[in-house]
Amino acid sequence: MAAQLLEIKNLVTAFHTSEGRVPAVDGVSLSIKRGRTLGLVGESGCGKSVTAMSILRLVSSPGRIESGSITFTTESESIDLVTAAEKQLRKVRGGCIGMIFQEPMTSLNPVFTVGDQIAEVVQLHQKVSRAEARSRALEMLHLVRVADPEQRLDAYPHQLSGGMRQRVMIAIALACEPDLIIADEPTTALDVTIQAQILELLEDLRSRLGTATLLITHDLGVVAETCDDVAVMNAGRIVEQAPAVELFSHPLHPYTKGLLQARPNVDTRDRSPLATIPGMVPAPQDFPSGCRFHPRCSYVREPRCDAEPPTLREVSSGHFVRCHFAEEIDS
Secondary structure (H helix, E strand, O other): OEEEEEEEEEEEEEEOOOOEEEEEEEEEHHHHEEEOEEEEOOOOOOOHHHHHHHOOOOOOOOOEEEEEEEEEEEOOOOEEEEOOOHHHHHHEEEEEEEEEEEOOHHHHOOOOOOHHHHHHHHHOOOOOOOHHHHHHHHHHHHHHOOOOOOHHHHOOOHHHHHHHHHHHHHHHOOOOOOEEEEEEEEOOOHHHHHHHHHHHHHHHHHHHOOOOOEEEEHHHHHHHOOEEEEEEEEEEEEEEEEEHHHHHHHHHHHHHHHHHHOOOOOOOOOOOOOOOOOOOOOOHHHHOOOOOOHHOOOOOOOHHHHHHOOOOOOEEOOOOOOOHHHHHHHO
């Protein structure tokens, strides 16, 4: 059995605005084992990216982590990232946990070459000379399959294509061979061919380096191809979690069923309209009472669904669901 690498328990991250408290992440619990990939899926605005930013304590004011724990276990110690000192966090960020941000053009510094930006991470976390760090940067560009890496080493971000910039972001994230990679929508805004190349690259690096991955996406096709385990998020909470094969073959939560039914049909002869989930993701300051999905749920049963919040419970080995009537709906 793979050892536990990251464990999140009852994480609550909220934003305190002039309009009041906004709970973007509300009681999330997740775990990732070494060498495995966990897919975190859900509609835009459900709290996926805030969960990722909370892990590295990158949520800025007016947001803050209000409660919960995030335990990261290295070979020598276990660290609660919620209470860790800033000095300790700086060692973890980039060194033990790498992050691939959603939009590389806004994450890379436009006035430094990509080689300097990769080398900076290496020098920050490892005691090496400038020449050694530059050599490592070139090695990383080779690793992520950047064309003409010797030439690209001295290029600026604006001189690279979107796919190349995303590869540079992956090189930066992997430069210190971290135990965990957090990939927040790593294929957004890339064409289909480049998306496939980036996903293939991440999988290849995982198999070669043994790096665990938290893959945040709304693309269920990507999840089916790359993930060992899946957690489905809705309105700031995890509503279902299971091994990927189990979740795709046997979804239990009405929201998960809706997401899977909303996938486009690859059969071009099928002219039936695309299935949709009715309604919109509620704003965090206006979450409904009871089950937060009940206003959009086709299986809703009152008064329990709109009055009593369901708990995340294990219904079979490794399969968790947040629904009062999951077994009845399934049968």
